[in-house]
Amino acid sequence: MLRARIVGTGSYAPEKVVTNDELAAQLAEINVETSDEWIRTRTGIAQRHFAPEGEDASDMAAAAGRSALQMAGIEAKDLDLIVVGTVTADMPMPACAAFVQHKIGATCPAFDLSAACAGSIYALKVAEQFIRGGGAKNVLVVGVELLSRILDWHDRTTCVLFGDAAGAMVLRAESGEQGVISCRLATDGALTDILKIPGGGSKHPLNQETVDRRLGYVVMNGREVYRTAVRALSETMLTTLKESGIGIDDLHWVVPHQANIRIVDTVFERLNIPKSKAVLNIEKYGNTSSASVPVTLDEGVRDGRIREGHLVGLMAIGAGMSWGSALVRW
Ligand SMILES: CC(C)(COP(=O)(O)OP(=O)(O)OC[C@H]1O[C@@H](n2cnc3c(N)ncnc32)[C@H](O)[C@@H]1OP(=O)(O)O)[C@@H](O)C(=O)NCCC(=O)NCCS
Incomplete structure (x- = not known):
């Protein structure tokens, strides 16, 4: 039986780290009150990464994707499909996946999928089904979000919770016990x-x-x-x-x-x-x-x-x- 085996993983987070104290200080400037203590005890979060201006979601996705490809030991041109789970694509059209495909040097079909925080599991399922059905041998799945650009800094119940990052998996068709x-x-x-x-x-x-x-x-x-x-x-x-x-x-x-x-x-x-x-x-x-x-x-x-x-x-x-x-x- 064909299985989708995860043969590579990769991740990327922007360099800039913002601690709870730093975020609280920035929010205080616009009269939004929060604290390290509140954020830590209610959520377990101590810091997050924020992308600088000029860095796009597709840049982050491509970095995570390259790293997963390297672990998998395959080239971007060997990919048969790219699926990107995201709600913060570079723009509504075209798909973030199209930018990613070009940036990593792949030539296969590439599309986005919208399932918010469940995006990577949805994309994994799509990849697995493609592989089991014989429609693809190597699939790159990416979850990427640049949430800092769509947070309401005046809403302390949401803006302290999120960060920017990308994670990727390469799935390969294999027969055997390993895989999904x-x-x-x-x-x-x-x-x-x-x-x-x-x-x-x-x-x-x-x-x-x-x-x-x-x-x-x-x-x-x-x-x-x-x-x-x-x-x-x-x-x-x-x-x-x-x-x-x-x-x-x-x-x-x-x-x-x-x-x-x-x-x-x-x-x-x-x-x-x-x-x-x-x-x-x-x-x-x-x-x-x-x-x-x-x-x-x-x-x-x-x-x-x-x-x-x-x-x-x-x-x-x-x-x-x-x-x-x-x-x-x-
Ligand atoms: C958002 C969340 C952390 C709030 O925690 P909570 O314990 O439910 O807190 P509450 O909403 O009851 O708010 C408690 C108090 O803290 C205040 N508060 C909310 N955000 C605050 C912040 N960032 N800093 C300080 N105080 C804050 C509220 O105003 C409220 O004050 P009040 O009692 O005077 O009205 C929690 O509901 C949660 O994690 N929900 C799920 C969020 C999530 O996972 N979303 C993504 C899903 S993919």
Whole structure:
């Protein structure tokens, strides 16, 4: 049976680091009050990376992609498909993936996919299906977000949570035990209101009025998102395990979406997974949306925690609400 094996991972974060104290000081200048203490205790975030002017999402995605290709030991021209999960593409059209394709020197079809923070899991599923169906042998999956450009600095309930980064995976068709064992996706469109960027699309297009109404920024009902995340992530991981006939104790590592450490803690408690099995880096990056899972996975692979033969669980949730999980044999 053909499997999609993850043969390379890569990540990139802009050089500039902004600590909670630095962010609090910057926000104080526009009369927005927050503190390192509040951010750390409520979210687990200590700092985030912000891209400088002139750096585009596709630059970050290309950097992460190149690094994943290098680990995989293949050239960009060997790719059959590029799928980029993002809600912060360089521009509404063309796709961020087209810029990435050109920047890394690939020639294959390339497209974006919009599933917010679940973007990397959705893209992984697409890649896996292409590979299993015989439509592609080598696929580059990228999650990239440049959220600092679409945060409302006057809204302290959102602007302290997010950061910029890109993460990538190269998947290759192989027969054998290694690769994606199962990948589940879910969407509840009744919850479109609790996390969104209302403006800039066709409903409220970019114009003076929508800019004045500040519709181009992330808005969120934090408590509802929190509740949904705990419920959905617990359920999707349990179902994926059950469907695959794999017990929780068999997992070596779980790479959760890094949105809030308290969400991770609660999900792990509910599922009875020891916290020592979590790969975490929220403290350093904040929530990097679709980049979060691949950036964290890359860290776990490069520092030697995730090794050949390990069973790894991935899970993420974002606007939609959209969520998903995957089980991967490394
Ligand atoms: C956003 C979130 C951290 C807020 O934490 P919370 O414990 O629910 O906090 P609340 O919203 O109840 O706010 C508590 C108080 O802190 C205040 N507060 C909110 N943001 C603050 C900030 N950055 N700094 C200081 N105070 C803040 C609120 O105004 C509120 O004050 P009040 O009690 O005087 O009204 C939390 O709801 C969360 O993580 N939600 C999920 C977000 C998420 O993961 N989004 C991405 C999903 S992909």
